[in-house]
Amino acid sequence: MPVAIVGAGHSKFGARKDVNLPELSWEAIKPAMESANVEQKDIDFFVVGTAGFWSSEAAVPALIYEYGRFEDVGSMRIEAACATGSAAIRVGYTAIESGEADVVLVLGIEKMQESPNPTVIELIGRFGSYFWEFENFGLTFPGYYALHATAYMAKYGASEEDFAKIAVKNHFYGSKNPYAQFQNEITLEKALNSPYIAWPFKLFDCSPITDGSAAVVLASEDKVKEWGVEEKVWIISQGVGTGTANLSRRDTFTSLKSASYAAEVAYKKAGIDREKPYKELDGANVHDCFTAAEIMAYEDLGFARRGEGVELVREEQTYIGGRIPVNVDGGLKAKGHPIGATGVSQAVEAYKQLLSKAESGRQIDVRNGRFLAHNVGGTGHYSYVTIYGLEKR
C-alpha cells in the first residue's frame, strides 16, 4: 500500500527557552494536522522520534497524547541517534505499508537546551562505542567526524577552506528560511577564523545544539483517495543501513558504508540510476552535522564520484542552479540539528519543495518531482536514505 505525506508542520528551530517540550511539539503537530485536514480521532498510530537524555521528560509519546487530547491510539518512542527522525518515519511508513494503520502522525522532537552545553557535549560523545572509544579516549561527536575529515583531506587533497565553503552555502540558505536557528549569512573568513573544536573542524564546521520539532501526517493510498487529498508527497522508497559501533572496526574513513548501502537500496526500489542519480532528482537534504560530512554524503549518494565531492563544493554545484541543490533549507549547519526532529524536518522540506511551497529565494526547480533525504545517526551507525516524489512508484 503506497504511503503519502498529507500534512506537514515545523517549529522554529533554535534556543527555545520560551516553551516546554509539549508546547514545542504542538508547534509542529498543529500545522501538520491542519494541513492534512485531520482530527485526533483520525490518527491510528502515533510515533515520536526523540533521543532524549538531555531533557527531563522520558515518556514523551504519553505526554504528547495527554497534551494533544488524543484518544484510542497506539504510540511508540523511537531512537536512532541523529537519524531518530527518519527512524520514526520508517515506523509510520511500514505500519501503513503493512496494512496495520491508515493514518499515522510522526513527530520528531528534541529539547537539547534543557541541559547546559557541556553536558550535551558529554552525552553526544557517547553516541559511538562507549567503552572502547569514549571511556578512555574521550571522543566527542565533532571528533568522530573529524577523524573522517582528516582521512578525506589526506586522501583527496581537500582543505579546511573547502569545508568552510559548505558552511557559507548552508548559512546563505539558512538566511532565507524563517524556521532556521541561524538566519544570517557568513563569510569564508569568518568561518576560517573561528576557533578549533576538533581539528580540522572549527566552530563553523559544526551544527549547533538545537531545540525544535517537526511533524508529518502519513496516510495510505486508500485514505488519500477517500479524502481526495490533492496536496501530497509520496514516500517512494527508503533504504536503511547500519555501521559498526567502533570506528576501528571499519575499513575506510572517507565514506560511510551504511549510507552507501542505504542509497543503493533506496535507488534500486525507486528505479533510479545509481550512476547519475542527480539527473532524476530535483534536490536533496543531506546530513551535514559537520561540513566534511556533506562532502562524504555527495559521494555516498552518487552525486559525485569518489574524491570528487569536493569539486562540487569548489564549483558551487550544490547551490540552486547547479548539478543538484543540497540543503537549501540551511541544512543541519544553519537550520539547526535537534537530533530527533532532523529526519522529520527533512521530510517537511521534501513536502514543501516538491509542492513548491518553499520560501522565496530557496525554492528549487521541480522537474522530475523527486527529492532525496539522507539522515545519518552517530557516525554512520545508522543511515537512512528516503526518496520522496509527486507521483507514486
Place this chain on the structure above:
Amino acid sequence: MEDLKKAAETNIKEYGFPVTIDEKSGALQWVDMRELNVRYIISIENLQEFYEGLREEKLLATKCRKCNELYFPPQKDCPKCMISEMEWVELKKDGVLETLTVIFVRPPSFSNYEPYAVAIARLDDGVRVTAWLNGDPEKVKPGDRIKIEVSRRKEGYLMYEIVPVEG
C-alpha cells in the same frame, strides 16, 4: 550551571521558587532541584586476560580457534563460526596511522586533561586500534609508522596509546 543554581537559590528566598530568567531570551526557567549523577558498572569478566596483558605492556586480541579471525576489541564469541572457542593472542605493536583529530572542546569528564589527540591505526596484524596519540599531532600524518605503548594516565590507571615512530 553553578550560576543558575545560585540564581535559583536566591530566587527561592526572594520569590519562593527555584527559577531564573534566561539571559538571551528573557524567558522564565525552572532550575531542576533534582540532580542525576551517573556512573556505570561494566562487566569485564571476560576481558580479564586483556587487562593482564596491558599490565605486561602487551596488547591482546581474541582469535577464533576455527576460522582464525582476529577480534579487536576482543570478543568472547565468534559470530562467523557461531562458536565460543577463542584464544588470546598478542598483537604486533607496530602499524600505520590511518587518521587523527585533536579534541579541543572536551567533555566535562575529560576537563582535567589538556586538548588531546585521538588516532586510529592499523596494526601489522590487520586489526585497527583507536587510542590517544602520544606525540605532536602537527608532525604526523596518515600513512606514518606508529607503535603501541602502554602508559599510566594522569588519573593513575594503565592504558594503551599510539606513539609515532621517528623517521
